Amino acid sequence: MSRLLQGAQFVLAAHRISQLPADHGAEVAFAGRSNAGKSSALNALTNHKGLARTSKTPGRTQQMVAFSLPSPGAGGAEPALDVRLIDLPGYGYAKVPLEMREHWKLEIDAYLHQRRSLRGLVLIVDIRHPLKEFDRLMLQFCFDTQLPCHVLLTKADKISRGQAAQALAALRKQFAAESLVATAQIFSSSAGTGVDEAREAVMTLLRQPREGAHQGR
Template sequence: MSNPLEKAKYLLAAHIPSQLPADIGHEVAFAGRSNAGKSTALNALTRHKALARVSKTPGRTQQLVFFEIEQDKYLVDLPGYGYAKVPHELKDHWQAFLDRYFRTRNALKGLVVVMDIRHPLKEYDRHMLSYAVERGIPAHALLTKADKLGRGQQANALQAVKKELFSLFGETVSVQTFSGESKQGVDEARAVVNGWLGFPQV
């Protein structure tokens, strides 16, 4: 099966709105708390070993990092927070930048929120999902590190998250189990992202 995401390559990192690419085309953003497995997920989806650097120091991503798949089609790696030791001024800057990005970016066609299946739906996750829901942008939750749990535990965790997402957002947020290590759920997630980017489904 062809995978357009394999063509992804680093384009730029934006720290302020003026550094963003032209607001045209299709882009899918990836968000996740520090250590949720976002870089691993991006690498698995694109079949790159180190497209998104997997950092041993949580919270290192402090820009919006754009990966170009083809002209006007991008994956966007959003800064992950959780354990990040950053000054309040920087956090405030990021909050304002992300807020503006979500509220005004026309090219944004979908949001993937990556969360550790053992610790899902923390405050950050809900905050990011609510951004998408408020804008009417589709959102998809990846419950990563599923290989750390047995099948029964995975199923229970998935059902619990589905129930909570439905109570918070109705049917606007989809969810699946995922493991970048065992490749569980990679094809399913890839199909969601490719659909949002406007690639024909094979």
């Protein structure tokens, strides 16, 4: 099933949620602070180096970008299902104009609250840094609305395996202490660490039934 991710194709870039594809089927959103490695993670998961634009300049993703996936039901006994990945704008880059940052904040909030096809969130966090305010807000939102969340601790190749294991253990301990419900793993797009595990996690989110995926609106 995870091979479906390797058939991802760009659909459109939206400035507002009203411009996104029709709100049916299933989709998983990717969120994270600027420069946490979100675009590189998407490219690694889809095995498509040019799918999401990467740049040495943080904050490059300035719109909500939709990628379509091959339907798991196409050509079989099951009905075809529209499945997508949604790349949300990177958050927190100071050089982005305040007006644009406020627009992103409002649109991301509206997307998370209103999007009926949303099945889960993949939160991208740089393993070398503690959770930032944006990360905590996203985790709390997922907990409050029962939206499944999977955390990728990216750039694990920048530290030792021991340090990476300690960071993962510390994050899971933090989840327990703060009564947050989320899964997490070590990940490196450049080294390929955790790519297969992350693909399976995304597919698990896409298979979530709508009723159990997002409540408490």
